[in-house]
Amino acid sequence: MTAPRRPFTLAVWQQPGLCGQPDAMIDRLAALLDSGVLGGVDLLLLPELWTSGYFDTPAVTAASEPADGPWQARMATLARRHGLALAYGYPELAPDQVRYNSVRLIDAEGETLLAYRKVNLWGDYERALFAAGDTASAIAHLHGWRIGFSICYDTEYPETLRDLALRGADLVLAPTAVGAEFPLIAEAVIRVRALENGLWLAFANRSGEEYGYRFDGQSAIVGPDGLVRARAADDEGLLITTLDPGAIAAARAATPYLHDMRWAAPEL
């Protein structure tokens, strides 16, 4: 038996990053948490490669850490101290020294609930820096919600969220680093992914510039009907939305895509 979903307050924090300064990023987060603005929030989602920065090979290399590394420990301490779950992207250095573009969900007790390595790497830059994960995100259970991960390019593949939905996900966390040259991702793709699977989608994109490359921002929380519940602009933004547990059933009654499905789940 699955616990019933309860109303769940989700936050997404989008802000221009600092390349190669994970401690400074975590200090910023600590200050945000100390300010009390996240009181009542159950889970805060941050973008892809949040600790390290994105377009900076030395910074990503220097900020890589194992799954139980020192920055990970600081994040767990913050989660425990402030009593909320934290999800964020970071460069993972596996025990065999292979590097992954990874994400992690830490619960309010500081325990890792869910870890995932990006399956669909984007372009030559990411492929030179990371190995691709070969396993879809597992589904974590939190306050009765079933939560899965999809990182940036993963989300552009309908197969990713379809697979998560058919395994029961009702909330997908999508830490992202997509540039302003691809505005349709934030504007349309994320809405369609939520709609076609009848689930909540939290999209935390990078913003600001790195070495002349401008990230799109436009982070959003999208309901299972494809309607945007909260949306950031292109700089800094904090989105806080309480997810209505009944919205999924309503959306799936209006557009019963999963019920009417004639295809099997996609397999990696």
Next chain:
Amino acid sequence: MTAPRRPFTLAVWQQPGLCGQPDAMIDRLAALLDSGVLGGVDLLLLPELWTSGYFDTPAVTAASEPADGPWQARMATLARRHGLALAYGYPELAPDQVRYNSVRLIDAEGETLLAYRKVNLWGDYERALFAAGDTASAIAHLHGWRIGFSICYDTEYPETLRDLALRGADLVLAPTAVGAEFPLIAEAVIRVRALENGLWLAFANRSGEEYGYRFDGQSAIVGPDGLVRARAADDEGLLITTLDPGAIAAARAATPYLHDMRWAAPEL
């Protein structure tokens, strides 16, 4: 070997329909063709159940015909006389008296190039009236273009266009009858389907009202980059666009979804 694509001029005609009056619909089309406004058009796409009307069981029943029926013959004559291909939806009565929600592409010689029966029927109304097709659209070749069909609810499933794209389609014809209660289909879904598969999508929706139900209109021709090249409003509209054969390669270089795919094609 496949013939190279050449520039291809596509038209979509959206207009409020007449329930149960296939001859009157074809008369209207004949008048449009006689007007000369479609000179230079290679293919004209019309909406779902274009001959019969949609939300009217007696009308759909009365306008049902076999694949070589009398209205089909009139359409073939028009195609031949005006030297363009015609694609349109109609209720098909198979030799075993089973009814399908079908579409047909007739070439400029009046020959049927492609026939397809809707796989994903929408709701109790369609399921009471039609049997579901059990075969994905084949790919027809026309002027070097590889063309497939997807009808209305089919298009809302990413599996449909993904399968067509992986089988080589570069243009999908999507005759549709979606209501104004679902504005995200025209606004976002069709753009994402074109983008995520790097192909052209022609979306011919019904417009006007039938028995108080308002169709959404908003027919569109969408490029392989997800950008709308032509868009109708909610009443009558004729869209004519010449498809640039190079746009597919450009889109697939910018967002190489098919090249980077890690999943197999979906199978019905």
